[in-house]
Amino acid sequence: MKKPHVIIFSGYGLNTEDETKSAFESVGATADIVHINDLIAKPSLLQKAQILVMPGGFSYGDDTGSGKAYGNRLKQHLGAAIEEFLKRDTLMIGICNGFQILTNAGLVDGALLTNDSGRFSCRWVDLEVTGESPWLKDIKTLSVPIAHGEGKYYAPPSQLALLSKASQIALKYVEGETAKHFSMAANPNGSLENIAGVTSHNGRVLGLMPHPERAVRFTQLPHWTNLREEYVRGGKELPTEGPGLQIFKNAVNYFI
């Protein structure tokens, strides 16, 4: 089958379109960055895509609450078109601010609250895959960076139980390679049950706070200059890929 086409949302302060596009293209997809207003003007553009991406950023500056203004705009003007899109066998992902937008637009459950520290935090975290999703096929754990001020996952207890039962809790923060290396807490923001990402009921829509598109090369790792010594002294070549790339490969492979 043909390689899938990706549409990456843009506008109003989203800002990680370029690296997301490059991650998809590096694994064989074609990708366009499209302003939300262009999609509102012509929702039929969505028909050409197999994958929709709500990328990271700072839509509307997080003013009035992260993802709220953009999520409302999305729901009001493109809610029906996205529903149509998802009726097909397609994939959608919301990364960081994109995740916040998806929760506000009601495309995945829960909410993202201000980090327990009360402050924006940029660091690496380790994730364990706990749910089922085409996006996460064959991945058990991975390390990726976060960069957010409102990333504490919250859902009422009853909803958490339902999500858990339906295997919709996709990713959890765990004490893995980078947390151990840097002696940092596993859970960076106080997320309930260490939740870093959730999916829609069928697993095809994934929302997550961490940024896999910033973990696609070996030299992006926070401790790569240390790891380099292992390879050099062992007489081995340095790897080139980073752990986040598999998520993009999975998405592309879903359609081949």
Place this chain on the structure above:
Amino acid sequence: MTHRIAVSSKVEDARAESLLRSLKALFPQSALEGASYVQAYTVDADLTPDELRRVAERLTHPVTEVSSTGKIPTPGNFSYALEIGCLPGVTDNVGRTARETIEDCLGRSLGEGEVYSSYFLFLSGSLSQEEAHAMARELHNPLIERASVYPAGSDFKVIVPRVELHEHTSVDEVSLDVDDAELSRIGKEGIKNAEGTRRGPLALSLKQLEVIRDYFKKQKRNPTDIELEALAQAWSEHCKHTIFADPLDEVKEGIYNRYIKGATERIRKAKGKKDFCVSVFKDNSGAIAFDEKYLITHKVETHNSPSGLDPFGGSVTAIVGVNRDCLGFGLGAKPIANVYGFFVADPNDKTELFRDQAKTQPLLPARRILEGVIRGINAGGNQSGIPTPLGFIAVDPSYRGKPLVFGGTVGLIPRKNKGRKLYEKKAKPGDYIVMLGGRVGLDGIHGATFSSESLSSGSPATAVQIGDPITQKKLSDVLIREARDKGLYSSITDDGAGGLSGSVGEMAGESGGAVVDLEKIPLKYPGLAPWQIWLSESQERMTLAVPKAKWAAFKKICDRHDVEATRIGEFTKSERVIIRHTGRIISDISLDFLHDGRPVEQQKSAEPKRVVLQEKISPEEPAQAILRMLSGPNLGSISFVSQQYDHEVQGTSVTKPLQGKGRVNADAGVIKPVFDSTKGVVLSHGYTPWYSQIDTYAMAAAAIDTAVRNAIAAGASRDYLAILDNFCWSSSEKPERLYELKQAAKACYDIATAYGTPFISGKDSMFNDFRGYTADGKPTHIAALPTLLVSAIGVIPDVSKTMTIDFKRVGDLVYVIGDTNDELGASEYGGAGTVPVVDVKKNAKTYDALSKAIQKGLVVSAVGVGRGGLGIALAKSAVAGQLGAQLNLAKLPGNAKSDEAVMFSESQGRLLLSVARTSQKEFEKAMKGVAFANIGEVVQAASLSIKLPEAAVELPLSTLTESYRSFFKHW
């Protein structure tokens, strides 16, 4: 009709928790128990009850929040409620987003209506009224915000901070046919209003005003206020850099031309075919070649005076402002990295200072200034989606009057698009003058002339702007994602100092003139006088020259991106800048006079009397000294800052601001800006203002050497390294200060030409003085140390060769390269000896040998030896690696003999390295001809054990780590 919507959290609210934490820390004696937070939106527009309900729903997250549209909901028990909101006219980003959400929800514009945001904080516990007011004071800045304090049980007033201007909005003629005393007053205090008040400083000298008077005499008329204000802006120190430009002593061409530009010209000539400079000194940023396809730009700016008044707004403006210097380079470079630097007073310094004798205008406490400027870069950088790989905090009491706030932006721009050079631009006669981005308000009026004066009680509060990063991001998307590569405009520049008067004036120089219709300029609110519109420094605006045939296509892109673009006039070739207001000409100045009419003033310098620094009174044990320095703000960890600035966005990060297992701040950062290229960009900084107490030549030389050294340590090489100079001086009208400036500029020439590192851009801020009053009402003057920040930028072929500062493996050998001399003067350790002297020949050899060794893969870790000397460099590499080391410093190259000199001398040109044993031979061979010493090895034992000429030091890694992290631990 005014409506109020209140939104509060129905789950745990970290905003309230974090405010409670900081209030408890600030008022440990108070009985404060709890805090809850309510976000309020005051909608000054007509809404039907149904509309109001729908709008409230939109502003509320269904899972976590509840809203109400009647009264503000109050918690069960509280003693005081505080409401904090913006003052009229102050940028209210939350209010703006709420407005957009409301309009989107209703499907109609609110027109003249407006939405204002504020928040209520309900405090519980038995607080006194005094305490509640004191807490409110901590939570707001009266220059930009309002606070109301309500005891439980009282009604909350609905405050609508609508801007209501009652100033007159006509154009006034100003007679300059007055005596010298009055002419001087016009320059110093501004144009006189009819009722006798003054409009604020023009910062024009008597001589300059005489030249203006003569110009208008020849025109047979008086100048208008807008003409006078525009000339004051154009000729200001801030815009024209008069001190660097005008003759100083025997340097007829000015120190900028001779020492800064002169250095670059000589270096470029010497480099010949290897010259990598592409566009230097003439544009908003400087640019060097990255590869065949791309250029890299860099620019560093300061925003000092406004940051003293409103630290948050000042620093957010510093960073989004310098972002526009990147967007305004050529036809627009994409911002790919931000850097920052804060020179501040010790945040624990409790000295109270006042701008006026009556003590009604206090300076903000040192702690709040630092907190505010940190938050500003956080908001500006993070929201713009630009990574911040590098920055620093430096502390000295001389920055108590005015902080120095540096913001820098690196950009990436393709050399060409469809055969057109993107790094060149020229407005053409007939092009529309287009204002893009935000609207015009009273923000920042007199900013340019204000920063040419010292901070005192006359400093205008409207000089403070607050950036709106999202409006600017939208603007950036219009340019970089679409309009630039479609060739829709012929020139662009930033609306920075002096607003439109600066940008249109500058671009009129390209085409040969301009005519502007002032009434077309969109305003934030009515009531502005023409001169205010022309000079306003409202943020997020850029001015473009759009060919008539391209306007429709350009406007369409702007509309799709929801960015306002307005034609405000036309570029001409009339050799004049003409401003019309509803058809009537209100300003008409020849380009020639506007740009080159300023009288050149011969400056004289005089050698100052040397101030003798105090000898260090009680010698310290070396171990104690290391811990003291590590626990101080100059050398301690600022991880809380590095971690709150996104350094991963754009996916370009190679080396991080915090390095090694122990997460130690590095003085250089590496990014990989182009996805399909292995090439990297190395960024570093160097600053040593403390040496200015002894010798500004040595200070400048050391600052350059430090920046170069830090870049080399990260993997750069001298043959592909450029530098930027940012001078911050004080009392620059004094001959003694000018002498020091000349010395520093000379050092810039000498060191840069010796290293072959050209200056590509620079900036100066010459009056970092505070004149005010102490708590006992005595006059005081605080002058910032003569400070030179040097920023280095280099290109490297392969990012996989870059270095970090951490020790990595037990058994690796530890080396010091470069001479350690007895140079403890003005060091962090303390002392009155000599300041470090830069030996360029020796250092260049050292740096080149190391660059080659790093490229060959012979080095495992590298850190420049800088502030705090070898003792601190060792501590940094050990803490970063969380590994100990066994060291012997008894026989170092250089003349340092005493334990303290060996450990803490700040001799330049040195680096601390670790090297794998298997590379020892090859490494030492590579260091042939360079002073180096194998001083020991990395060990498993968790401590630094150092043998000195006399004593021995044993410091557990845990103690070092704890000290290193102590100063800002609770920030």
